[in-house]
Amino acid sequence: MVYFIATPIGNLKDISLRALEVLRGCDCVFCEDTRHSLKLLNHYEIKKPLYACHQFNERAAADKLISLAREGKQVAVVTDAGTPVISDPGNVLASAMREAGVEFTLIPGACAFVAALVLSAFPADRFSFIGFLRGKKSEKRALLQEYASDRGTLVIYSAPQDVDDDVALLFEAFGPRKAAAVREITKIHESVEYFGLETGLAGEKRGEYVLLVQGAEKSESPLNSLSVSEHVAHYAKQGMEQKEAFKRVAKDRGVSKSEIYREMITQKEEDS
Structure with missing residues (x-):
């Protein structure tokens, strides 16, 4: 059996009892960065063989994982933080296992965009998760245009070095709208900052951001x-x-x- 396991996004206590039970009982762990996952495992005094699985080797890692699963091994899959597959490695593994008929399940837990949506207090009855804006600037513009008339809250991940450019692209695509920047989720300096896309996000940029943008106003057809x-x-x-x-x-x-x-x-x- 293969277990995709959500891991803490900041506070190491944010892991479920079931996740710890599986990590302690599994035969090995596939992880995005072995050094990073080792910190979590050491914190809970768990020692297991680790296999790297990241965007550059996920196809090869999938073959290894499937082989181990067919041998009857109990395998855990984790990423550096949060839920595997969600803007993280794991989708190639899941698709390969589904094709190969290998059974797998998810042990749910922390997910940054869900936490940010709650903390922002923006409407959550309808939202779209976009993830990181990747590719050339023209590709990012084209992607955002698809959401220009979406009336739900929009959720975007942004690295600190990209925040200003991403906010500028959001303003270009959507015009003046209310937005929120959430960072350091579950950590001591967790914060939510509200701003307008037209003014940009002030201050020095540190840490990973979740940007939330209000949906489009209702337009009369x-x-x-x-x-x-x-x-x-x-x-x-x-x-x-x-x-x-x-x-x-x-x-x-x-x-x-x-x-x-x-x-x-x-x-x-x-x-x-």
């Missing part, structure tokens, strides 16, 4: 001046199936699909 049946017909003429047309109309009007369905029935009854 010009199609909303139509009756609901006319609105649905507009999308139907474009070749959409009725179910998809209802979904688009509901999104335009900011209501549920069931409400659109009820309105359609009411209009039909009135017309008959």
Whole structure:
């Protein structure tokens, strides 16, 4: 059995009893940086063989892990901090194991963006996790444009040397919006700083950041001046199936699909 294990993101006490139980009972541990994981294991007096698994060797590590699992070994997978796969190595391992039919599970725990979302007090009923902005500046701009009209809170990871550039790109893509920068999560100097994208984030940048940006304001679609049946017909003429047309109309009007369905029935009854 293979166990993906979430590890602390700052405070070493933020690890579950189940995670410690598995780490103590497993045969070996695959980790992002053996030196970093060794600190956690030593803290809890756990000694296990360690195998490196990072972005440059994850495919080879997957082959080794699958081989060990097929031999009946109990294998743990951890990253430097937080939950494997989430902006960290692990996705290649998971995909390879799924293809190979090797069973694995997750022992949940700390996750930086979830903690930051709570600490920011921004709306959390609807949000999008973008992760790190990677690639060329043009690629980052194109990615952010996909979220320009998203009404949910946006969550971005940013390294200290990239924060100012990332905030500038966010302002370029979204214009003036409220934002929050959360850092040192679970540590002594944990902080949440609110700012406007138009003003940027002041001060010296230290540590990893989670940036949160308020969602787009609700915009009124010009199609909303139509009756609901006319609105649905507009999308139907474009070749959409009725179910998809209802979904688009509901999104335009900011209501549920069931409400659109009820309105359609009411209009039909009135017309008959």
